[in-house]
Amino acid sequence: MAATVIKSDPLGSFWLLCPMFHFENLRKLTCLFVSVCILISPSLADEQDFMEDFLKREYSLAKPYHGLGFSSSSQWDLMGTAMVTPEHVRLTPDMQSRQGAVWSRVPLLVRDWELRVHFKIHGVGKKNFNGDGMAIWLTKDRMQNGPVFGNMNNFIGLGIFVDTYPNADKSHDRAFPYVSVMLGNGTLSYDHDSDGRPTELGGCTAMARNAVHDTFLLVRYSKQRLTLLVDVDGKQEWKDCADITGLWLPAGYFLGASSATGDLSDNHDIISIKLYQLTVERTPEDGDQDQDEVTVPRVDNMEQFHVEVQEEGMSGVQFFFTLVFSILGLAVLAVVGLVLYGRWKENRRKRFY
Numbered sequence: 001m002a003a004t005v006i007k008s009d010p011l012g013s014f015w016l017l018c019p020m021f022h023f024e025n026l027r028k029l030t031c032l033f034v035s036v037c038i039l040i041s042p043s044l045a046d047e048q049d050f051m052e053d054f055l056k057r058e059y060s061l062a063k064p065y066h067g068l069g070f071s072s073s074s075q076w077d078l079m080g081t082a083m084v085t086p087e088h089v090r091l092t093p094d095m096q097s098r099q100g101a102v103w104s105r106v107p108l109l110v111r112d113w114e115l116r117v118h119f120k121i122h123g124v125g126k127k128n129f130n131g132d133g134m135a136i137w138l139t140k141d142r143m144q145n146g147p148v149f150g151n152m153n154n155f156i157g158l159g160i161f162v163d164t165y166p167n168a169d170k171s172h173d174r175a176f177p178y179v180s181v182m183l184g185n186g187t188l189s190y191d192h193d194s195d196g197r198p199t200e201l202g203g204c205t206a207m208a209r210n211a212v213h214d215t216f217l218l219v220r221y222s223k224q225r226l227t228l229l230v231d232v233d234g235k236q237e238w239k240d241c242a243d244i245t246g247l248w249l250p251a252g253y254f255l256g257a258s259s260a261t262g263d264l265s266d267n268h269d270i271i272s273i274k275l276y277q278l279t280v281e282r283t284p285e286d287g288d289q290d291q292d293e294v295t296v297p298r299v300d301n302m303e304q305f306h307v308e309v310q311e312e313g314m315s316g317v318q319f320f321f322t323l324v325f326s327i328l329g330l331a332v333l334a335v336v337g338l339v340l341y342g343r344w345k346e347n348r349r350k351r352f353y
């Protein structure tokens with residue numbers, strides 16, 4: 001017996017049931033709809049401040065990688081062992097002592113942004129016999145060689161590390177690969193021996209190596225808040241990894257991705273880097289109106305960002321107090337001297353009579 005299929009068309013039925021549905025009713029319904037939207041909007045805004053987002057192609061790297069690193073119209077430069085294939089940008093091959101990077105040519109001037117990185121780390125080495133990992137950057141300098149996952153040390157700006165090798169083998173507080181956030185101000189050094197623990201602002205374990213599924217990182221920055229999420233389990237879900245507030249990052253820095261291998265190695269591939277501009281509602285209470293005046297990256301309430309600055313010479317206040325105490329000291333010495341002289345004179349006179 002063939003089943004009778006009733007095709008449902010809710011809107012069509014609605015119009016059939018309401019032959020009297022004229023323009024006036026439509027206007028009322030629109031008003032009602034708008035009112036409901038206004039009523040529910042605060043709760044939506046509470047959940048997420050971000051009203052709108054869109055991809056900024058000038059800061060993004062995605063397939064097809066036509067002319068990437070070579071064409072004058074390309075927005076990216078390649079460095080070291082980095083090479084482009086139709087499937088990915090390989091920063092390093094699974095070979096010892098390689099360094100490679102890809103750097104944006106355009107300084108990032110977007111105020112509120114979200115960065116999504118599709119990457120792949122894979123190799124033939126057994127677990128913990130592979131390395132060293134890769135990093136995503138938003139820094140003042142670009143195209144630099146160095147010891148921090150294929151970039152310079154004492155960098156100025158943001159570094160997101162995917163550390164695949166546990167150097168500090170005595171600490172078993174975390175499993176690797178470990179993803180972490182560091183903010184460099186030019187004086188802080190990344191320390192490989194401790195896997196960057198002293199300068200880490202937040203992080204999490206992310207089993208992203210030799211994964212059969214796609215692996216992603218998400219970095220969001222808005223209103224001095226930086227959040228890092230990972231999607232490495234193949235569940236199409238973002239997992240919280242780090243959340244840092246009071247983080248000040250100057251505008252005009254460069255996006256990049258770099259990697260290095262040493263005695264141990266892996267293939268470190270970037271499939272895409274996509275930057276989305278976020279449209280964020282701002283109120284005067286947000287207190288970030290002076291964002292443009294930020295010249296050095298910093299994190300509020302963090303001791304390591306309070307660098308002692310040695311002042312050259314004396315300040316006005318120091319000079320004033322030094323002068324006052326010097327005069328007082330001299331006056332005391334003069335009084336003591338006069339008293340002693342008076343007594344000495346007295347004693348001498350007594351001896352004569």
Ligand SMILES: [Ca+2]
Pocket residue numbers: 132163164165166167192195
């Ligand atoms: Ca390490």
